[in-house]
Amino acid sequence: MMNGNKRVFLIIVPFALLMTFFFLVPLIYMLVSSFSNSEGITFEHYQEVLTNSYILQGFKNSLVLSFVSALIALIASLLGVYAMTSFSEKVRERLLVLSNLTSNFSGVPLAFAFIVLLGNSGLFTLAMEKFGWDLSFSLYSWSGLLLIYIYFQLPLAVMLLYPIYFGIQMQWKEAAALLGASTFMFWKKIGLPIIFPGVIGTFTILFANAFGAYASAYALTGSNYNLAAIRIGALIQGDIFAQPELASAIAVLLGVIMIVGMLLNEWLIKKTRKDLSGR
Amino acid sequence: MKKLTIVMLILIGIYLTLPIVATALYAFSTEWNKTVLPEGLTVEWLTALFQDSRFIEAFGRSILLSGGAVLISILFIVPAIFVIVLYYPSLEKWFQASVVMVYAFPGVILAVGLIRFYSGTSLPMIIAVIGVYVISVLPYMYQGTRNSLRNIQGRQLMDAAELLGATKVEAFRRVLLPSVYPGLFVSVLLSFSILFGEFVLINLVVGSRFETVQIYLMEKLSTSGHLASAIVFVYIVLMGILTIVMAALTKKAKGMTSA
Numbered sequence: 073m074m075n076g077n078k079r080v081f082l083i084i085v086p087f088a089l090l091m092t093f094f095f096l097v098p099l100i101y102m103l104v105s106s107f108s109n110s111e112g113i114t115f116e117h118y119q120e121v122l123t124n125s126y127i128l129q130g131f132k133n134s135l136v137l138s139f140v141s142a143l144i145a146l147i148a149s150l151l152g153v154y155a156m157t158s159f160s161e162k163v164r165e166r167l168l169v170l171s172n173l174t175s176n177f178s179g180v181p182l183a184f185a186f187i188v189l190l191g192n193s194g195l196f197t198l199a200m201e202k203f204g205w206d207l208s209f210s211l212y213s214w215s216g217l218l219l220i221y222i223y224f225q226l227p228l229a230v231m232l233l234y235p236i237y238f239g240i241q242m243q244w245k246e247a248a249a250l251l252g253a254s255t256f257m258f259w260k261k262i263g264l265p266i267i268f269p270g271v272i273g274t275f276t277i278l279f280a281n282a283f284g285a286y287a288s289a290y291a292l293t294g295s296n297y298n299l300a301a302i303r304i305g306a307l308i309q310g311d312i313f314a315q316p317e318l319a320s321a322i323a324v325l326l327g328v329i330m331i332v333g334m335l336l337n338e339w340l341i342k343k344t345r346k347d348l349s350g351r
Numbered sequence: 352m353k354k355l356t357i358v359m360l361i362l363i364g365i366y367l368t369l370p371i372v373a374t375a376l377y378a379f380s381t382e383w384n385k386t387v388l389p390e391g392l393t394v395e396w397l398t399a400l401f402q403d404s405r406f407i408e409a410f411g412r413s414i415l416l417s418g419g420a421v422l423i424s425i426l427f428i429v430p431a432i433f434v435i436v437l438y439y440p441s442l443e444k445w446f447q448a449s450v451v452m453v454y455a456f457p458g459v460i461l462a463v464g465l466i467r468f469y470s471g472t473s474l475p476m477i478i479a480v481i482g483v484y485v486i487s488v489l490p491y492m493y494q495g496t497r498n499s500l501r502n503i504q505g506r507q508l509m510d511a512a513e514l515l516g517a518t519k520v521e522a523f524r525r526v527l528l529p530s531v532y533p534g535l536f537v538s539v540l541l542s543f544s545i546l547f548g549e550f551v552l553i554n555l556v557v558g559s560r561f562e563t564v565q566i567y568l569m570e571k572l573s574t575s576g577h578l579a580s581a582i583v584f585v586y587i588v589l590m591g592i593l594t595i596v597m598a599a600l601t602k603k604a605k606g607m608t609s610a
Binding site for chain 1: 353355356357359360362363364366367368369370371373374377427428430431433434435438439449451452453455456457458459460461462463464465466467468469479482483485486489544545548550551554555565568569572576579580582583586587590591593594595597598602
């Protein structure tokens with residue numbers, strides 16, 4: 073009979089091995105290779121990234137697209153989920169199931185669905201032509217990508233905001249009403265400060281979700297639209313011009329932005345919590 | 352104000368369903384190039400798809416890949432989660448740090464790491480992808496398992512069963528597992544559906560050498576719109592079934608804890 077500790081060890085070791093070999097080691101190796109060339113240690117890949125206006129443009133596009141799509145989805149869902157509070161539990165559950173279903177609808181299938189709707193011979197495009205309207209809208213551009221990004225952000229925003237809203241107890245609203253607060257006053261003085269950290273957290277997750285996204289933009293425009301994630305893919309896939317070290321450097325910077333975002337989020341949440349309890 | 356929020360909810364609903372409805376309609380339409388609505392309905396594309404052996408094979412590969420990764424995760428990751436949550440709460444913060452890290456790093460970064468590291472070794476790339484898949488579902492597995500264990504107060508339940516004379520293994524199999532099973536099963540289905548839709552890693556690391564449904568779809572995107580919409584339709588139906596099963600199980604799990 074093995075003693076308890078040994079058995080526990082045997083259970084945790086496979087997990088630790090998987091985590092090491094399929095997560096930590098590849099990432100560390102990537103980090104190291106972003107700093108090396110055939111001669112040894114170098115900063116040339118980072119220098120290249122920071123001076124190459126095309127790559128910088130890709131980062132800028134990614135940042136703006138992620139920020140705008142996260143903000144729009146957040147505001148829309150803040151309003152939408154608030155409306156959900158007035159429905160019965162049964163209806164709310166149905167709405168959540170729908171949101172769950174659409175949350176799986178992303179990447180290549182989603183890009184295709186938007187091509188069916190708004191592509192060159194898409195449903196809406198044809199209808200508009202029929203009515204003689206020229207919106208000069210192209211799905212294969214920034215605004216087209218924004219529509220797709222908002223689509224995959226919305227279900228995530230709804231699912232993250234729903235429990236935050238429902239964390240606000242009915243009793244608090246009643247107590248505030250008894251003390252003479254209007255609905256507006258309740259949300260201004262009590263409701264919003266309580267949900268604020270959760271809303272910031274949701275925004276961070278949405279931003280990160282968009283920032284690392286690759287599949288829908290790739291399915292829509294190949295490597296043509298310039299995003300940081302797309303640049304990485306193009307640099308490691310190119311058979312002739314593959315520059316894996318450069319791809320590693322971009323990937324490291326992308327990861328750094330993610331981590332900074334998460335830390336900023338943590339700091340902001342802590343700060344608002346402290347401000348709240350200090351009142 | 353209230354009216355505005357309800358209008359917004361309806362708009363969100365329309366925005367989320369419209370692309371799905373349009374794609375499904377396109378999958379069943381004969382000709383849809385000039386008119387606002389399809390000229391006729393047909394199951395031609397769907398039948399063609401299911402007679403296409405490349406699609407069937409791609410579908411099988413997708414199931415094998417995502418199912419295999421989830422299975423490995425059940426066998427090797429879930430037991431570790433159990434042990435740590437139940438008996439080593441002090442290790443949990445390390446575990447949570449891993450979960451956050453896995454969640455924060457997108458597939459495109461992991462793909463670079465995998466290619467850089469494993470292209471120099473003799474390990475087949477597809478194995479490397481499965482390995483990353485196993486790790487990438489960690490957040491969902493952890494969340495689901497931990498929540499169910501907390502809801503039923505797993506530690507107390509194990510201790511009580513052992514006090515009544517059960518061995519650890521018996522207590523685990525007869526008492527703990529049946530109570531966390533619905534929650535765990537939801538995590539498994541969620542992980543499976545996420546991996547089934549995965550495109551970035553498999554495309555960048557392995558490519559068309561291992562054609563999954565997503566890669567097959569990507570190719571059909573530019574060659575046949577109708578076939579592509581049939582693939583997306585099948586994909587949506589599969590995801591719909593999984594979502595409904597998950598919703599029912601979650602409800603059941605909730606009922607068990609409140610009873």
